[in-house]
Amino acid sequence: MGRSKHTIHNRLFLLFLSSMTALLLIGSFLYYQKITDIIHGKISDMAEKNISQTAGLFNLLLEGYNSVTKSLNSNYELLRLLQERDKSQNPSLSVIDERTITNIIGAIYFSRDDIVGIHVISRAGKSYHYEPRYAGVVDVDYSSSEWYRKLQDSNGEMVWMGLFRNSVINSFQEDPVFVFGRKLFDLTSQKEQGVVLIETKPGPILAALSNVTISPNSQVYIVDKDSHVIASTDDKKVQTLRFGQLPRPRNGQVLVDNRSDQLIVAANAAMAEWTVYGLTPKGDISAEVDKTRQYLLYVILILVLISTALATLISRNIASPLKLLIREMKQVEMGNFRGSVNVKSFEEINSLVSSFNRMVNRMDDLIDGITSASISEKNAQLQALQSQVNPHFLYNTLDMIYWMLDERENDRLGRVVLALSHMFRYSSDWQEASRTTLEQEIDQMRHYMTIIESRLEGRVHTDIQVDSRWLNVVLPKMTIQPIIENAVKSGLEPLDRPGVLRVYTEVDERELHIVIADNGVGMEEWMLQQIRESLADSGTNRNKDEEEKGKGRAFTVKNAELPDQPTRRGIGLPNVHRRIKLMFGDYYGLRIESQSGIGTTVTIVIPLPGKGGEEWTFS
Structure with a gap:
């Protein structure tokens, strides 16, 4: 019974089922967390945007109301008539002044569609009203009312009363109104002339409040600086809320607070020193999350059942043939x-x-x-x-010839044989792969020039000016010698005057230039162009006919040959160019300049070693 738990069938079943279940749980958890964050983030962003827009709407709306009161306070004719009527003893003239004042107030009334009534009370207590439905009906005890006291206590600034269920000055006006007013002053004498009270329809205020709601249970409140409610979308909860304990935004910022059981957003309406609060229960925000969670639970349950069935089927189909295979392997183990x-x-x-x-x-x-x-x-x-024995035999033979010549005091021929020995040893020793240093290449060049200068009997002079800083720079092996060989054979040997071969280094930004220049016969423009094309094509596959194009021209024929041709006489410039590109990149290689009768300059361009350039030098 104990062994059955470790069978292939049971292990595969448990492995597959546990893996699928773990993946489902992890994926569902991450999906749920992501969806929750997205939902909460979008709701917070939407609430912040709505409250900011609402605060802006309030500012615009209150600015318009403020302009209405300013137009009354700045009306010189109105203020003059109020003073004259307070002092007038002539009944007929008083009637005319009252009618004129009413007409002025009426003009202001019809300037906006949302004004319900305009009431002006002079300093002497005479009142003037314009409201079409109940014109002239005014509470006689208005002087003891709260709104009148607030206007009298003000210094001329706007006084925002807020939303009321009915008119504060006319008991017959039972529709909800938004009330505000201010003192009237003579702009010339700065003397108080009375007060103006304006009642407007609450529709624009309530419409702006509804813009903040993000769920059916969201409530919006307008609170003044003393934490008194100016307006709200729910009068039932106003008494239970303590707005003085709620956080308030500062410096025109929008406040978003989700630390309590409600999402609280707030913004200031600077025009009236109001704060607009939007309160949304988190239960409403989480409604979509709860639906998502419930849906995920159903999906996970279904997928677990499907995974159980698949685990059983797959483990059985895999285990049965493996059992047969294991049984036969035991036979092989025994030698069958x-x-x-x-x-x-x-x-x-x-x-x-x-x-x-x-x-x-x-x-x-x-x-x-x-x-x-x-x-x-x-x-x-x-x-x-065994194949390594033959080159060593040749090295030893050349060395023996050198010592024999040295004994006979034939120094010149001895130097040639010794240089040839070094050249042969260097060119045939590829155990260090294809990488070498500039110093070793210069040494190889000196050995070669020893032979050439001896053969040409002083007709060629070599001038080497290589900065010691670059001697350890890495190059492909056999880079300089093919260039020197071409310079000597194609440029300097045909000269009827002494030739000079210069080798020096230059630095150009992030490039190191190794320059080989001669004052030989140079090349015609067509020949130079052909060589440049052969270098440009050296990285492509070319057939033998293309490689031998231009046969008979000493410089281009030998250098156009690919290095793997059995009949080649040298490595060739295209080969050198391709190997430099392979080592350092396509941007680097050989650059050739030449003028007929003046000479040829071949520049080896490689990257300049930087702080990380140790990998380009031999230790």
Whole structure:
């Protein structure tokens, strides 16, 4: 019973089921967290945007109301008539002045569609009203009312009373109104002339408040600087809320606070020193999240059931052929190579079984093949070691000739043989791969020029001015010698005057230039162009006919040959150019300038070693 828990079937079943369940739970959890963050973030952004827009609407709306009162206070005719009527003793003239004042107030009334009534009370207590429905009906005890006291206590600034269920001055006006007013002053004498009270329709205020709501249970409140409610969308909860304890935004900022059981957003309406609060229960915000969570639970349950069924099916289909395979492997372990397994399962298992059958049938052949391969590898290594004897024999022979010449005091020929020995040793020793240093290339060049200067009997002079800072810079092996060889054979040998071959280094921004310049015969423009084209095409695959194009021209023929041609005489400029590009990149390589009768300059361009350039030098 204990062994059954460790069978392939049970292990695959548990592994598959646990993996699927873990992935489902992790994926669902991450999805739920992401959706929750997105929903809360979008709601917070929407609430912040709405409250900011609402505060702006209030500022615009109150600015318009403020303009109405300013137009009354700045009306010189109105203020003059109020003074004259307070002092007038002539009844007929008083009637005319009252009618004129009423007409002035009426003009202001019809300037806006949302004004319900305009009431002006002079300093002497005479009142003037314009409201079409109940004109002239005024509470006689208005002087003891709260709104009148607030206007009398003000210094001329706007006094925003807020929303009321009905008119504060006319008991017959029972519709809700928004009330505000201010004192009237003579702008010339700065004397008080009375007060003006304006009642407007609450529609614009309530419409702006409804813009803040983000759920059916959201409530919006307008609170003044003393934490008194000016207006709200829910009168039932106003008494239970303590707005003095709620945070207030500062400096025109929008406040978003979700630390309590409600999402609180607030913004200031600077025109009236109001604060607009929007309160939304978090339960409303989480409604969509709860639906998402419930949906995820159903999906997870269904997927777990499906995973259980799939785990059972897959583990059984995988385990059955593997059991057969294991049983046959035990036979092979005991030395029986004649058995075979026949199953029909997944393609991979069928391939595994087929491979096992082939392995069993060919075991002896593979053992014999491995033995033969081991013997062949050892023979190859032995031949490689033997092949190294021949170059050393040639080095030793050249050295022997040098010492024989030295004994006969033939220094000139001895130097040539010794230089040839060094050149041959350098060019045939590729155990260090294809990388070398500029110093070693210069040494190889000196050996070559020893032979050339001896052969040309002083007709060629070499001037080497290489900065010691760049001697350890890494180059492809055999980079300079092919260029020197071409310069000597194609440029300096045909001269009827002494030739000079200069080798020096230059720095151009992030490039190191190794310049080989001669004062030889130079090249015609067409020949120079052909060489440049061969360098540009050196990284492409070309056939033999293209490589031998221009045959008979000494400089271009030899340099157009690919390095893997068996008939080549040298490595060639295209080969050098391609190897530089392979080592340092396509931007680097050879650059050639030449003028007929003046000379040729070949510049080797490589990257300048920087702070990280140690990898380009040999230690």
